[in-house]
Amino acid sequence: MSGVLEFSDVSYVRNGNRILNGVSWSVREDQRWVILGPNGAGKTTLMRLATGHEHPTSGTVTVLGSQLGTVNIFELRNRLGFASSAQAKRIPANETVINTVMTAAYSVEGRWNEKYEDLDVRRAERVLSEWGLHDLSQRTFGTLSDGEQKRTLIARAVMTDPEMLLLDEPASSLDLGARERLLQLLSGYASSPTSPAMVMVTHHVEEIPPGFTHALLLSGERVIAAGECESTLTAEALSSTFGLEFNLTKDHDRYTARAL
Numbered sequence: 001m002s003g004v005l006e007f008s009d010v011s012y013v014r015n016g017n018r019i020l021n022g023v024s025w026s027v028r029e030d031q032r033w034v035i036l037g038p039n040g041a042g043k044t045t046l047m048r049l050a051t052g053h054e055h056p057t058s059g060t061v062t063v064l065g066s067q068l069g070t071v072n073i074f075e076l077r078n079r080l081g082f083a084s085s086a087q088a089k090r091i092p093a094n095e096t097v098i099n100t101v102m103t104a105a106y107s108v109e110g111r112w113n114e115k116y117e118d119l120d121v122r123r124a125e126r127v128l129s130e131w132g133l134h135d136l137s138q139r140t141f142g143t144l145s146d147g148e149q150k151r152t153l154i155a156r157a158v159m160t161d162p163e164m165l166l167l168d169e170p171a172s173s174l175d176l177g178a179r180e181r182l183l184q185l186l187s188g189y190a191s192s193p194t195s196p197a198m199v200m201v202t203h204h205v206e207e208i209p210p211g212f213t214h215a216l217l218l219s220g221e222r223v224i225a226a227g228e229c230e231s232t233l234t235a236e237a238l239s240s241t242f243g244l245e246f247n248l249t250k251d252h253d254r255y256t257a258r259a260l
């Protein structure tokens with residue numbers, strides 16, 4: 001299996017503040033990673049580096065075999081799928097759900113004069129139904145619930161068959177039912193051998209979908225632990241990451257953490 005993402009001794013400084021320090025990390029195409037860490041640890045920054053929205057201050061980031069700074073970033077980004085709540089703000093409120101998904105084919109966020117093939121329409125319809133959105137295809141994005149918007153953005157991110165899918169806090173602010181529904185869909189997607197490599201930022205171990213294989217714990221600019229979930233997600237590692245003693249349990253492939 002080949003590598004899709006490689007951070008080598010990456011540091012990132014913004015306005016004189018060091019946000020990441022000496023981060024080395026690699027993702028292979030058959031891996032599904034979760035990134036955990038306290039507020040301000042640099043998780044979103046890590047994602048922005050992985051999608052080429054930022055460049056490292058020192059060290060190298062290699063995405064799909066190409067080192068950032070040496071490639072056309074727009075061409076590279078077309079091969080990635082990315083969903084975040086920041087993106088939700090850029091989708092026109094009056095855009096239909098099907099167009100929100102289909103416009104990913106042109107990397108635009110509102111339909112204008114682009115010409116779509118029947119293939120694009122069929123693919124968008126298939127993706128909508130896979131993510132439980134078929135009945136909403138003609139609704140406008142602005143009228144969707146938070147959970148429906150988040151699923152629409154993920155459907156948009158997978159529309160172009162990306163080689164790596166990056167999700168920044170896909171379950172944040174969802175009610176219990178919407179969260180569980182989303183986790184079931186993410187788990188199904190993560191478990192499919194035909195799915196691309198995945199990287200997902202979350203604040204809660206309860207939001208790790210079964211099928212995710214690896215975890216990276218980030219705190220104080222640095223990687224505290226990284227590797228297979230089984231060996232990385234431990235009470236000790238969580239305690240070091242969040243600065244609080246935790247009890248961690250796993251039941252039916254789902255984690256629960258409680259402070260001691």
Ligand SMILES: Nc1ncnc2c1ncn2[C@@H]1O[C@H](COP(=O)(O)OP(=O)(O)OP(=O)(O)O)[C@@H](O)[C@H]1O
Pocket residue numbers: 014015017019037038039040041042043044045046
């Ligand atoms: N433009 C900026 N200028 C200076 N500092 C910044 C800038 N953008 C982000 N930061 C700082 O970088 C740090 C990391 O931010 P980042 O958003 O990557 O963290 P995070 O782990 O995703 O946080 P959260 O869990 O709260 O979403 C924070 O301390 C933040 O204040």
